């Protein structure tokens with residue numbers, strides 16, 4: 059039986075770099091849990107040693123089966139079971155939502171101990187609007203799928219937040235610049251660690267900076283929302299292009315209109331070619 063901790067599932071956020079960010083309540087919950095479900099028991103083992111907790115751990119990750127889940131759910135009636143991920147808030151680009159659903163469906167209580175998450179921490183560094191944001195997690199690894207995913211959110215009037223690896227950062231920023239235009243953006247790296255930094259600039263500037271210089275460490279990319287002009291309708295775009303095409307070549311007209319309406323040059327150019335026919 060749990061040491062005073064109410065039975066059920068306890069979702070516990072852990073630090074994303076600085077162990078000092080583990081909240082007293084998170085530490086207390088981990089110490090008093092009957093069992094801890096961890097993505098990687100070696101990583102969580104270090105955290106437990108840091109807080110002097112000796113609690114049995116079971117692996118729970120993306121490969122856990124329905125059977126594994128039901129085994130956990132069967133124990134929740136009389137045990138306090140904590141779920142952690144390697145770092146940050148479980149379920150945020152990490153395993154857990156199926157377990158939360160299954161636990162609740164079986165009538166067990168689910169508690170959360172909120173804490174660090176790289177997505178919200180990066181938003182606090184970027185200096186971009188935070189009243190509306192869209193979390194995209196990791197974009198698809200394949201170039202075409204990534205381009206499509208970015209295209210899908212091009213007109214969304216919310217700050218975009220995505221996780222990225224150093225190796226892919228340059229090509230992701232290049233695609234973002236091509237599809238979203240010269241929006242303000244930020245690359246937040248190694249948050250709460252020794253080499254924490256947040257580099258800000260327009261998407262083309264950042265794409266150039268990281269083109270041949272893959273940074274080390276963990277990264278969140280933040281991109282400013284589409285502006286009203288960036289959401290220019292096809293009709294508005296056509297009117298502007300028709301006027302510009304009377305004076306300029308399709309490529310120059312597209313460049314001028316793209317800048318004026320603050321839309322991606324690619325969109326203006328494709329339309330300019332159509333209109334020029």
Ligand code: SAM
Pocket residue numbers: 074075143145146147148149150151152174175176177220221222223246247248249250251276277278
């Ligand atoms: N659940 C975690 C959370 O709440 O932040 C995220 C897990 S996801 C598998 C890991 C990704 O989060 C990393 O690849 C990186 O993009 C981002 N990340 C995690 N820690 C970070 C840090 N200290 N600084 C910047 N990004 C970080």
